[in-house]
């Protein structure tokens with residue numbers, strides 16, 4: 190099995206940026222697993238359904254393939270897709286369907302060298318045997334400020350208060366759900382990026398991952 194680097198953490202912790210950089214550094218394929226849940230949530234919204242409806246959410250999850258155009262749709266990054274993702278993610282059958290998707294990616298990553306997966310349950314459920322695991326986090330305030338900057342950069346007019354409230358709701362749902370809740374794996378290195386910039390976080394991550402899987 191090609192090696193996998195498992196990266197978990199809450200929204201706007203910096204795990205996405207870090208995962209992409211690690212993937213480029215090691216020449217591994219990157220899978221942003223949040224985009225799978227976002228695609229399922231958005232499909233249900235587009236069909237006029239309720240993302241909390243298990244049947245609709247499961248049908249959308251089963252229809253998702255690596256070639257699905259929705260996986261690269263700009264609408265995936267919106268806050269409605271994020272909230273819908275968090276709702277479909279609490280449906281056990283949806284998680285089971287997306288587990289198959291993720292296991293196929295890990296077994297045969299594009300390029301064949303290895304993979305970096307980022308999400309909420311990679312180190313705990315999807316790849317419990319991954320040789321390197323990071324749990325990337327930051328304070329709620331720092332994360333909300335980062336998300337505001339990102340959304341405003343994308344031309345959206347948002348307030349810090351709204352983003353903070355949405356983030357709290359999502360964190361709570363993601364960490365309290367019965368199946369695969371957001372939590373660090375016992376063998377994960379917890380990397381707090383509250384006072385680190387992207388370069389510092391990358392350097393710290395490389396040191397941890399390099400010690401586990403060796404140099405590039």
Ligand code: DC
Pocket residue numbers: 200201222223224226227271274275278307308309310311359363
């Ligand atoms: O990382 P993100 O913000 O794109 O994730 C969107 C939602 O998907 C998140 O609120 C919870 C869910 N998710 C999950 O339950 N498990 C994952 N491995 C990835 C995301």
